[in-house]
Amino acid sequence: MSGQAPAPVPTDVAWARRRRALAAFWRDYRANPAGLYGLAALLLFGLVALTAPLYLGPQQLSVIHADGPVLAPPSWEYPLGTDNFGRSMLDLLIWGSRMSLAVGLLATFVSVALGALVGIVAGHFGGWSATVMMRITDWFLVLPNLVLAIALATVLSRSVATVVLAIGLTAWPTTARLVRAQTLAVEARPYIERARALGGGHAHIMVRHVLPNVMPLVLAQTTLLVATSIVAESTLAFLGLGDPTVVSWGGTLQQARAAGAVSSGVWWYLVPPGLAIAAVALSFTLCGRAIENVLNPRLREAR
Template structure:
């Protein structure tokens, strides 16, 4: 009597659905790496479907993309010599016209070109300072929440000290004692704005540490690095992402403030530097409004756009917040 097992003997098994057929192929749909990438793509698609329901977040994202595109294509849009003083194309302090839509500065340079080029520095400094700030805050928050004890006590007391100290005063002090460069501005902003992130991340880490899978990971021999890197950090990353988008706007405003006070890099064009030039030229008292309005509006719009994006991201990652759409 022939069994089903006998009839199938010697017949090669059919490959799984979607397999490429190549042995050991990492890109087949049945591999763990491909499965992980499918889950990431599905998560990203789900995030975008929820994000685009927030009209304010979409408006903010569109504004940021417009500024980023203008900054990246600045040499094509306005040329690469807009900051040249000796060969300025116009007369000093010309009003807006067809030739100069934003007018000219005190040297006769086209303000439209200066604003476009200033987007590069302001956005770059804001992004780098926010990344530095969030990195410091995340490191301190995760380690303090995981280890606890005397280390958490010391870390939180240092965090509290930074919280009660005026951030702008600390940034001005650092920018004063260090050389005037973009690196100085990034460091001055980054090392003074991390305490809020540290406290939020520590609170989230303490909540994650109480979950059962953390105990199972430790029971199976997982060390501190494994628990923090594979279990704690992925669960606090949504909070870190939302906090990053919110800090970028504050970093851009801080960069503009430092440049306005004359503590930025004088060799580069930034929105805060343009405001500082306008102040030195007496634009406020002389009524040269076109010298102040374009960089001021650019700073306000970018800061508002990052805030709108941050609120939308925070609402998607934590729907319980009930952020208005």
């Protein structure tokens, strides 16, 4: 019939549903002031890190070309003072944000990807394979993450990739446990049985049905793990296990310790990178808690 409206395209319907879900998520997220403060701080840190190459060059960070006064206190010319090589602490702080944020995000991606894979596979298949994977997960859980990361960073070569792997390979068990529990809950729903009855294989069920339902939990866990990863990267760099050729907040603290800034009272060498690490970790934690409140109905009802 000519007057009949055309049938909606399935892809258009799916995208409209996603847009409504995102709008509802943002509406609930805005109701959390702490989450908004954390998001604003992260956007500021991200903007500073991305635009750093536009106004900072290699000579400003080079030890050889440094021409400023050594360990000078904050002044109009050097707002955060200088280090023991005469470099501006403000320049080091800005450039160090690139490495600290990059390592934190990459290590979190490795950790969350590994944990989600183990959790989904263990929750879907069950049986002896799930028992073995969960016992391995428990073994990693009882080990101190920092000690294991230090051991890996000591054995492998000193590089950024080593730090990423050392953090990512030690922080995944918590994600695996959470994702497995969520996978078991999803697998118990009726539409999973219908998918199996219609011939859906293991890969189809895990990718098309289980993964979308555990993604909100993975997203919340990711934002919380980034803060832990940034602190772990700073700790490894502070202990001298990072790449000495790159500038990071933890590396700056390690250089300050080696230069005797603590005993000399050169607080401007220690305080800025320490506060930056704390601010970024707090911002990610605030965002993670806000996302968790939005995605978890029980936490929403408790507010």
